[in-house]
Amino acid sequence: MWLITLADLALLLVGFFVLLQANQTLSPHELARGIAEGFGVEPAPAAMPVASHGIAGFAPGSAALPQPTAMLVGWARGELRDPRVRLTVTGATDGSAQDVDPATRSATMLAADRARAVAAALTAGGIPDNRLILSTTPAHGPRSVVVTLAFAGETQGTRP
Structure with a gap:
């Protein structure tokens, strides 16, 4: 046996x-x-991007907001009337040697700092922080932050 x-x-x-x-x-x-x-587990559907707004023109190596955010906050308030949507705040760098975080020399950290600066402006404008998702992008494009509105799906108790 x-x-x-x-x-x-x-x-x-x-x-x-x-x-x-x-x-x-x-x-x-x-x-x-x-x-x-x-095991028969279905993956959760990804949030479907619907609309976007952004801020461009950051100085190289800086996360200071280059322009007022009142228009962005107004857009976000209007779009977040629907409880089924979320905002993704994505920071980006241009990929140059000058566009990095001064303390860590990291482009990813600078992109995250830019996203946090825009998210802070949104929350100061009355946007609830539980409706925001922060991210960074590895793509090298303009020095910007893009705020994307996405349908996140039904959650319990959110039927209009």
Whole structure:
């Protein structure tokens, strides 16, 4: 009887090593998606972008707002009347050596600081912070922050 148990354990060990070997060619995202599909879990739908507004013209290496945000706050207030939407605040840098955070020399940190500055202006204008999502973009484009309105789906108690 113990031999059958030992054979089962050895088979599980071999299966584990096969899984490790197969995992070397898969990205972690693909592996997680495959496991979720195997268990019948449906992925959550991504928020669908609907509209956007932004602020451009940041000075290189600076997260100081280059212009007043009253128009952006007004736009956000109007769009957030629907409780099913969220705002994603995405900071970006231009990819140059000058457009980095002065303390850390990191472009990602500067992009995050720009997104936080715009998010702070939005919350100061009356936008609830639980309706904001902060992100950065690896793309090298203009020195800007884009605020994207996205349909986040129905949540309990939000039917209009």
